[in-house]
Amino acid sequence: METLWYLTLLISGFYTPSSCLHQYHFITNSMTWTDAQSYCRENYTDLATVDDMEDLNKLITSVNSSYFVWIGLKKGDSMKWHWSLADICFYREGETEFRNWDTGTPQNEKQDTNLTYVLIQENKTWIDAQSYCRQHHTDLVSVRNQTENTEIDQKISLRGLPVWIGLFLDSWIWSDQSDSSFRNWWSGWLSTDQRYNCTMVHSNPSSPNHAKLRNYPCDNTFPFICYGKLPYSPPNLPDIVMTGEL
Numbered sequence: 001m002e003t004l005w006y007l008t009l010l011i012s013g014f015y016t017p018s019s020c021l022h023q024y025h026f027i028t029n030s031m032t033w034t035d036a037q038s039y040c041r042e043n044y045t046d047l048a049t050v051d052d053m054e055d056l057n058k059l060i061t062s063v064n065s066s067y068f069v070w071i072g073l074k075k076g077d078s079m080k081w082h083w084s085l086a087d088i089c090f091y092r093e094g095e096t097e098f099r100n101w102d103t104g105t106p107q108n109e110k111q112d113t114n115l116t117y118v119l120i121q122e123n124k125t126w127i128d129a130q131s132y133c134r135q136h137h138t139d140l141v142s143v144r145n146q147t148e149n150t151e152i153d154q155k156i157s158l159r160g161l162p163v164w165i166g167l168f169l170d171s172w173i174w175s176d177q178s179d180s181s182f183r184n185w186w187s188g189w190l191s192t193d194q195r196y197n198c199t200m201v202h203s204n205p206s207s208p209n210h211a212k213l214r215n216y217p218c219d220n221t222f223p224f225i226c227y228g229k230l231p232y233s234p235p236n237l238p239d240i241v242m243t244g245e246l
């Protein structure tokens with residue numbers, strides 16, 4: 001497997017990671033992935049979707065023991081490019097679609113950024129580089145516009161070597177059809193068997209693969225995690241006291 005240096009993203013200033021308000025429900029009954037999906041859709045919203053590391057940590061907290069558990073990620077039929085940093089609040093409209101391929105036309109765009117890019121001079125696989133960046137910084141770098149593309153190019157041009165960034169291609173989709181690009185794969189597991197089309201997460205805190213995802217045959221039976229949106233809570237309003245006569 002190819003190993004390269006990589007560029008990580010250290011975010012400061014205006015940006016605060018945020019998570020969709022998923023409420024997770026751990027179901028201890030063992031089912032196939034498809035049966036678990038049906039159960040979640042009937043009783044909650046769907047099999048669990050994960051939007052970012054904050055979401056993943058909440059999901060793991062809902063599992064009170066060491067388990068492999070199904071979540072809602074399954075292999076689809078078509079490939080799509082995604083950024084590793086999945087939080088939609090980080091991107092303005094259209095920025096998740098920015099690409100500057102070798103044959104592309106540069107986009108004339110100027111925007112102020114408040115980001116710090118850190119070049120890590122270690123050779124790692126893409127998945128291992130992603131794990132390192134999430135543990136020590138924010139994530140592998142996203143390139144949202146031409147201004148950032150130029151800044152990143154200046155950062156790496158003196159090295160004269162290719163580096164990993166956060167763009168990846170896959171066909172995995174969430175059961176609820178959300179567009180979340182969040183992945184946190186177990187290192188090396190995806191290449192073990194491409195026929196394994198469903199995803200589970202490991203919840204053993206003593207394991208080096210704790211909170212990592214791995215693909216597995218969908219007909220195996222495991223416990224699973226459903227999600228339901230947190231109910232809307234209206235703000236507390238003062239009581240209105242009416243006086244006088246109508």
